[in-house]
Amino acid sequence: MIAYDQVSSGSPLKLFYQSDLVRKLVAEIVGEGDLFDNEDPYQPANYVCHRDGDESSWHFDSDNSFTMTLMIQPANPGGQFQMSPNTRSLPEQNYGHVSDVLGGKRDDTVVSVGRERGALCIKGCDSLHRVTPVQGDKLRIMGVFVYEFSPGVLGDPEVNATIYGPRVSEATPRQTQPGLKLFNESHLN
Ligand SMILES: O=C(O)CCC(=O)C(=O)O
Numbered sequence: 382m383i384a385y386d387q388v389s390s391g392s393p394l395k396l397f398y399q400s401d402l403v404r405k406l407v408a409e410i411v412g413e414g415d416l417f418d419n420e421d422p423y424q425p426a427n428y429v430c431h432r433d434g435d436e437s438s439w440h441f442d443s444d445n446s447f448t449m450t451l452m453i454q455p456a457n458p459g460g461q462f463q464m465s466p467n468t469r470s471l472p473e474q475n476y477g478h479v480s481d482v483l484g485g486k487r488d489d490t491v492v493s494v495g496r497e498r499g500a501l502c503i504k505g506c507d508s509l510h511r512v513t514p515v516q517g518d519k520l521r522i523m524g525v526f527v528y529e530f531s532p533g534v535l536g537d538p539e540v541n542a543t544i545y546g547p548r549v550s551e552a553t554p555r556q557t558q559p560g561l562k563l564f565n566e567s568h569l570n
C-alpha cells in the first residue's frame with residue numbers, strides 16, 4: 382500500500398481523486414446523493430501493488446459502502462480480479478453459500494472481471510472477491526479511492542495501523558475522543 386500522505390500532491394492519482402468531475406460522476410453512478418472526500422491522512426487514495434506471488438484472498442468489503450478501484454498497470458499473467466456476484470444479501474449473510482464459494486464448491490458462480498489499464502470498477506459490499514496470484518515481474522498497480530456519504534469522515538486508527546503498519550500505528554494516539562470524528566470501516570480491503 383502506498384498511502385495518501387506518501388503520494389505527491391501533483392500525482393495523477395490525487396488529481397483524479399480530488400477532481401469535482403470525477404466525484405460527481407461517481408455520485409451519479411452510485412446514486413446515493415453527494416459524495417465527499419475522506420479526510421483521513423492515509424486512506425483517501427492509495428496505490429496497491431502486487432508483486433510476483435502476491436494475491437488477495439476471498440473477502441467482502443465493509444458494509445454500507447462502495448469500493449472504487451482504477452487499474453493502473455495489470456499483471457501479466459495472473460492478478461485476475463474474480464468475484465462471486467451477490468454472495469450475500471445483507472442482512473442475510475448466506476453463510477452456506479459463502480462457505481461453498483470459499484471451499485471451491487461453487488466455481489460456477491465465479492466470474493473473472495477483465496481489468497485493462499484504465500478500467501474503473503465501482504462495486505458494493507455483497508460480493509465475495511479476490512485477486513489471484515500475480516506471476517512474473519510485472520508489478521500489478523491498482524488505485525483505490527475512498528469517498529464518503531458525509532463530510533469529515535476519517536479512517537479507524539486501528540484499521541489504519543493494521544493496513545499501514547508501524548509507521549502509522551506509532552504516530553497515532555491509541556485513545557481518540559469519542560464523538561469528535563466519524564470513522565469509516567476499512568474500504569481498503
Ligand atoms: O485489486 C483489485 O482488483 C480489487 C481489490 C479489492 O479487493 C477491492 O477492490 O475491493
Ligand SMILES: [Fe+2]
Pocket residue numbers: 440441442448510569570
Ligand atoms: Fe476488496
